[in-house]
Amino acid sequence: MDLLELSLGALRSHRLRSALSMVGIAIGIAAVLLLTSIGEGTRRYILTQFTQFGTNILAVNPGKTDTLGIPGVLGGTTHKLTLEDAEAMRRVAGVDKVVAVAMGQARVEAGQRGRSVPLFGVTPEMPEVWKFRVRQGSFLPAGDLRRGAPVTVLGPTLKRELFGSENALGKFVRAAGFRLRVVGVIEPKGQMLGYDIDDCAYVPVATAMRMFNLDELIEIDVLFHHERLADSVARGITRRLTQRHGGREDFTVTTQTAMLETFGNIMDVITLAVGGIAAISLLVGAIGILTLMWIAVGERTGEIGLLRALGASASQVHRLFLAEAAVLAGLGGVVGLVAGLGLAALLRAAVAGLPVYTPLEYVLAALVVSVCTGLLAGVLPARRAARLHPIEALRAE
Amino acid sequence: MIRLEAISRTFVVGTEPVHALRGLSEHVRPGEYVAIMGPSGSGKSTLLHIIGCLDRPTAGVYRLDGETVSELDETALTAIRREKIGFVFQSYHLVGRLDAAGNVELPMVFAGVPRGERRSRAAAALEGVGMAGRTRHRPHQLSGGERQRVAIARATVMRPAILLADEPTGNLDSAAGQQVMAVLRRMNAEGLTLVVVTHDPDVAREAERVVVLKDGRVGRRLTGSELPASGSGK
Known part of the structure; x- marks a missing residue:
């Protein structure tokens, strides 16, 4: 630690150039920190967007997109996803609730006002599966799925647009030639990837299929008892559905966890790539320190000889210069850290909605990386200093 | 204490071998004051x-x-330099960014002496060379004689057995040189073995023995008092 004090003293005696080479590292650390923070922020933002539906959920869509992308391209019949398929899934082990989804776009009108929104045909278990809550009234009534009662539940944005602050319960709306009675209003859920998911209406799935003249579902969502069951439930559903579709796996099962994992991996790669590009500036900073230390060894050859004559070992001289480089880079790292965090805060304030998030590990990693950078940059100069022959070093002065 | 037997040292300059020492033998007893001319x-x-x-x-x-130094490795030699030997140079070799006390503390830093002890020993060593009032001065604020006395304090703070001085008065006027030599003489009287390389016959005359080298060997051995009164020491 006393050697460290000597190193600090040497740096202090050349304040300007020490500061300048510190700036190099500071810029590198700030850039890496800022860009990885944006990457991490984006990842977290998108993850929370998806996990608002829960993680113990999987989706079944028609067509096998994993293999060819186009269903039925090899010939033969491609079976459609039907309400019967959805019913069959209920009996797979581990399955808790099932939502069959059909969808169409229609103009929904009430009195003089109207608005074109997506209409989702769903089954009554939808609120539990999609984590929606009903604010007013109730959700779609349970009962025979095939009957299709003429009722609807409105998203809060649509309700506000059609009825303002008036009570909508019991009123009627018109859509696609159907007259639907409003039985409930959903609680606001907000945005999903910038898309207002409150601006829509829900009707019984059979009603939607009749309104839009559909004979298939676009999706079946399955809620299972626990996140850990994801794989076994996915296998069970695949087996059951393949059997129902005459031995063909003409559908795709996507578990939320698998999707989040894939997505997380993609984001990790992007963050790494962006961080890597920023790390180039860190490398430039490291070369700055290497250069400075190399020159310093040349300038202080006489001093090195003296230290050896006074009984400093080669390894002590080595450590002295290594410590100097590490302190230089470490201080640069601290400056870069403060600058990076400051810029991140500034960005957050200036660009509303830009997701910037700096985990504590990044902060600690930035410090460790800067010190290690210094140590690496110091290796060559320190070795040069340690290898000087004491007498030749003394003669240099 | 110091026993040199048939020492040779050859440097290679370019392709030419240069024989700096050619089979030199010399003994120095503990507490001696030897001048090399x-x-x-x-x-x-x-x-x-x-x-x-x-x-x-x-x-x-x-x-x-009693230890055969010529067989030791660099680590062992470093330890000997640290524990047994003090160096004083013609050009002082003080570290400019450190004050007098900081310079004197240097060898103790490498020897791992704790800070508190370092402070007090450095202060005592500086007092011993008459520099008690200048401990916080940086080298550029000191005269040549003062700098050399700081260097002596630094060379002796580890309490070595031997002090080696290479032209210690070479850059000093005669008054400052005499002050420096007075310090060295007193330390020698207290038991420090002193080996001084010098051109100055006035410095050499104070030594018990004078060894005059010629072409890498001992040319003559004299006592200090046998030297001519002035000038032609070279």
Whole structure:
């Protein structure tokens, strides 16, 4: 630690150039920190967007997109996803609730006002599966799925647009030639990837299929008892559905966890790539320190000889210069850290909605990386200093 | 204490071998004051470096306190420099960014002496060379004689057995030189073995023995009082 004090003293005696080479590292650390923070922020933002539906959920869509992308391209019949398929899934082990989804776009009108929104045909278990809550009234009534009662539940944005602050319960709306009675209003859920998911209406799935003249579902969502069951439930559903579709796996099962994992991996790669590009500036900073230390060894050859004559070992001289480089880079790292965090805060304030998030590990990693950078940059100069022959070093002065 | 037997030291300059020392033998007893004289290129500095374990002989045997130093590795030589030997140079070799006390503390830093002890020992050493009032001065604020006394304090703060001085008065006027020599003489009287390389016969005359080198060997051995009164020491 006393050697460290000597190193600090040497740096202090050349304040300007020490500061300048510190700036190099500071810029590198700030850039890496800022860009990885944006990457991490984006990842977290998108993850929370998806996990608002829960993680113990999987989706079944028609067509096998994993293999060819186009269903039925090899010939033969491609079976459609039907309400019967959805019913069959209920009996797979581990399955808790099932939502069959059909969808169409229609103009929904009430009195003089109207608005074109997506209409989702769903089954009554939808609120539990999609984590929606009903604010007013109730959700779609349970009962025979095939009957299709003429009722609807409105998203809060649509309700506000059609009825303002008036009570909508019991009123009627018109859509696609159907007259639907409003039985409930959903609680606001907000945005999903910038898309207002409150601006829509829900009707019984059979009603939607009749309104839009559909004979298939676009999706079946399955809620299972626990996140850990994801794989076994996915296998069970695949087996059951393949059997129902005459031995063909003409559908795709996507578990939320698998999707989040894939997505997380993609984001990790992007963050790494962006961080890597920023790390180039860190490398430039490291070369700055290497250069400075190399020159310093040349300038202080006489001093090195003296230290050896006074009984400093080669390894002590080595450590002295290594410590100097590490302190230089470490201080640069601290400056870069403060600058990076400051810029991140500034960005957050200036660009509303830009997701910037700096985990504590990044902060600690930035410090460790800067010190290690210094140590690496110091290796060559320190070795040069340690290898000087004491007498030749003394003669240099 | 110092036993040099047939020491040779050959440097290679370009492709030419240069024989700085050619089979030199010399003994120094504990507490002695020996001056080394001789013309430029006669091997004085090389001899001093070998005695100080900064350099090794190409041939011959060097024993220090019974230990065969010429066989030791660099780590062991470093330990000897740290524990047993103090160096004083013509150009002082003080570290400019450190004050007097900081310079004197240097060898103790490498020896791992704790800070508190370092402070008090440095203060005592500076007081011993009459620099008690200048401990916070940086080298550029000190005169040449003062700088050399700081250097002596630094060379002796580890309480070495031997002090090696290479032209200690070479950059000083005679008054400052005498002050420096007075300090060295007193330390010698207290038991420190002193080996001084010098051109100055006035400095050499104070020594018990004078070894005059010629072409890498001992040319003459004299006592200090046998030297001519002035001038032609070279």
